[in-house]
Amino acid sequence: MIRNCFLCENQTELLYDANWVLPGLAPTNIGFSICPHCGSVCQSPTVTFDDMMRFYSSMAVYTNPGRKEKPSEAKIRDLDEQIQFIKRGIGNLPSSALQIGSSDGYTLSRFKSAGIDRVLGVEPGKASVALAKKLYNVECINDTAENFKTTEAFELIILTHVLEHLYEPQQTLNKCRKIQDSLAEGFIYVEVPLLAPPKSLFPGFFAFEHINYYTRENLLKSLLNSDYYPISVIEHYRSNLSPIIGVLASTKPQYHTDDFVNQYSKNRNRVQAYRRQEVEYWQQRLDVILPQLQQAKRVYLWGAGIHTSQLVANTNLLEKVIITGLTDTSELKWGLKQGNWHCVPPDAVEWQQGDAVLISSYASEKEIFDALQWLRDKQVNTLRLHNVDDTKAH
Structure with a gap:
């Protein structure tokens, strides 16, 4: 759906968009737009309100x-x-x-x-x-x-x-x-x-x-x-x-x-600069571990959620690697479809030596990695994408 500006209700102008594989929802074209009248930035196009509420109530x-x-x-x-x-x-x-x-x-x-x-x-x-x-x-x-x-x-x-x-x-x-x-x-x-x-x-x-x-x-x-x-x-x-x-x-x-001043030019430049920075970042991080993923017997993504959506949207991962499946410790996510995969419990996978797991999360990456020692004990390669120990996340 296309949204008007959340602040002044005027029509917005698209800055960029991409296809996102969303957890529990159909793949969707997600974009970010700016209001020429006040300079506010919003997500548009986006999913419907009902789809967003389904996401919150079922798996957030x-x-x-x-x-x-x-x-x-x-x-x-x-x-x-x-x-x-x-x-x-x-x-x-x-x-x-x-x-x-x-x-x-x-x-x-x-x-x-x-x-x-x-x-x-x-x-x-x-x-x-x-x-x-x-x-x-x-x-x-x-x-x-x-x-x-x-x-x-x-x-x-x-x-x-x-x-x-x-x-x-x-x-x-x-x-x-x-x-x-x-x-x-x-x-x-x-x-x-x-x-x-x-x-x-x-x-x-x-x-x-x-x-x-x-x-x-x-x-x-x-x-x-x-x-x-x-x-x-x-x-x-x-x-x-x-x-x-x-x-x-x-x-x-x-x-x-003070009186409000239109921020169109400043915010438009900020979003466009960030977008260039974002795509470059995700692809560079993937390129570092791509050889290990390509050498693995099977590759699983750890984390049904938004960072997996961003990983797929911002990189060439699916062109370079066959993803076997998706897993997560959250019971709320088990059975949900994201992209071509259904999220399964970690203990539902028959882990084999030579498998690889790619952690997509940014905010919780270190905590997830530390908790996956049991997989490393099985000779499963657990890979961190971001390698940031302190994200200052809640």
Whole structure:
């Protein structure tokens, strides 16, 4: 489907596209486009909303089984900062908080421990809702940002790494604003990946799940368009997998921001430069291990997911190597079709000496590699594509 600009609703201009083999969905032409009227970048063409929801509800996993469902050190650190950042911006923590996109409940559990009495999550992933209850006794509505309903008014609404996923993010911000209409003052904290200069961005920054891309300027504009007034802004470029920006805003009018300026030329140049950098990166990484793959008896891809999609879309892997199959430790992915393969459990494969496994993941590559010693003990060659030990991923 073709999307209009998520910020100003004008038609967009295609910058580049490629065919992606998507997990659980049919191969699809995915592209990234820019709005000539404001310069915002979005994913278009993309899959339909229903297909995206099918992806989230059936297989999206945001906890790492290698950590036994515990938060990473980076996640713990980030919550330390978010709580203090919000407390400093407001002067105190409010009495109630709603988080849209609450994942496994860890964020809300931390805010509750910090002194917020009433917390509620909204999360489309059934597995994540169950984890929130099991791990942290956090109540969550199993629904989407677009469809959930509540009659409660929450003093603080949290959207961390949510807006970049939504087909109509402005509608969700407007919905949040309505929830707080009855309050003397309400607050919202929004955090998203930051479209920074290309050299700041990691491989795979333009991802399937991220359909909107934010700069400081268009994020502030999006909040102002929904009658939220920014009061605190924070940016990080090296501490996380992606550069990020966080904004705390109030429902009370404030006058701290400049007028919005069209970013078309700057963002168009950034995306085109990044695209050249991205394709070169993935192919160079594959070329390093290609001889080992070609000498293997059989080759399996480890990881049904988006990095496998990007590997196929950005390299000539399928032209150079016959891929025998796809495997993953996540039960949610077993049986799902990606490209020409169905994902199977690792113990369903009769591993043989001389087989090779290629790990496609960037964020979790080191953890996966360390966990595959049992395959190396069977004389299976486990290959890392990226060889980055600290991706600063959550």
